[in-house]
Amino acid sequence: MVTSLLVVVVMLAIIFDFINGFHDAANSIATIVSTKVLTPFQAVLWAAAFNFLAFFLIKDHKVANTIAKTVHENFITMHVILAGLVAAITWNLITWWFGIPSSSSHTLIGGFAGAGMTNALFLGANAWNAVDTHSIFTIAAYIFLAPFIGLFIAYVITIIILHIFKNSRPASAERWFKSAQLVSSGALSFAHGGNDAQKVMGIIYVALIASKVIPPDAKMPEWIPLACYSAIALGTMSGGWKIVKTMGSKITKVTPLEGVSAETAGAITLFVTERLGIPVSTTHTITGSIIGVGLTKRVSAVRWGVTINLLWAWVITIPISALVAALVFTIIHFTQ
Incomplete structure (x- = not known):
């Protein structure tokens, strides 16, 4: 039987995916907008289309499965899911307001x-018994690993491209890279949709099990991926201009060549981690990639003050979200 609480939780999950879309739109379009390959409006339409394309091509939802198993079944209730979603939406809106590209995933x-x-x-158990510590620590490790992987790949790709095109005329090379950015940004948007939409799929799937609408071993209903990919695509279309400014110009000045490198590196990292079922942050990955292309020029080309502030935001995201969720759950617990 579908309860009103389940309806609220599913609606909040889809709202979170929408917010994730406009919060993370910058990941896919920041470089393509800053290099003026597309206008902001064209860029968000482009990114949204590739976000949604993932619905048709990605059917093995390993990331969703990882998220669903983050908290052990014995400690999952509808109120746990509700509190987690409220906390996640709150932190996402706060970081969006201040233009901080934090991780919606984390x-x-x-x-x-x-x-x-x-x-x-509240049940008298050890708090750590409620979570899959292996999953939590793996996810936490990728707060640092994902940007470094993106940085390394972007650095290598940029060096290779510079070597290949070292004798090319700058004007013709730039025209080629602007065209190539359409492909690389599309690939990054596709990878973003395939990775990030799955996180909410896992939450909705768990909610259906917790409310006994479906058995624990049931296959994920097809409407869940459709709703999540649609929400994240619509959210992307609404943009996230404060974060676009940070990603596209405040970290380092990005040229079309460097845009291709950063987006390609980000897409490769996300494709690999999605196949491994690791819910990494698109934000962290593309930020590391942008830093990587900046380092090919010189260390001082990267605005390290901005980068350090972003790093602090990344580190505190999981604990702050956990504390907000704990507070929300406590309020719910004592007002039932």
Whole structure:
């Protein structure tokens, strides 16, 4: 039986995916807008189309499965899921307001884990028993690994491209790279949709199991991926201009060549981690990639003050989201 609480949770999950879309739109379009290959309006339409394309081509939802198993089944209730979503939406809106490209993935994971651990405490259990610590620590490790992988790949790709085109006329080379950016940004948008939409799929799937609408071993209903990919695509179309400014110009000045390198590196990293079922942050990955192309010029080409501020935001996202979720769950617990 479908309860009103389940309807609220599913709606909040889809709203989170929409917010994820406009919060993370910058990941896909920042470089293509800053290099003036596309106008902002054209860029968000382009990114949204490739975000949604992932629905038709990605059917093995390993990332969704990882998210669903972050909190152990015994400690998952509808109120745990509700508190996690409220916390994730809150932190996403705060970081969007201040133009901070934080991770939507990590705020969702932190919120879900924080609510689950608080539930364990109220049940008289050890808080850590509520979560799959292996998954949590793997995800936390990729806060640092994902940007470094993106940085390394972007650096190598840029060096290779510079070597191949070293004798080319600058004007003709730039025209080629502007065309190539359409492909690389499309690939990054596709990878973003395939990676990030799955995170909310896992949450909705768990909610259906917790409310006993479907059995624990049931296949994920097809409407869940459709709803999540649609929401993230629509969110992307609404843009996220404060974060676009940070990603596209504040970290380092990006040329079309460097845009191709950064986007290609980000897409490669996301494709690989999605296949491995690791819910990494698109934001962290593309930020590292942009830093990587900046380093090919000189170390001082990267604005390290901005980068360090972003790093702090990344580090505190999971614990703050967990604390907000714990507070929300506690309020729900005592007002039932």
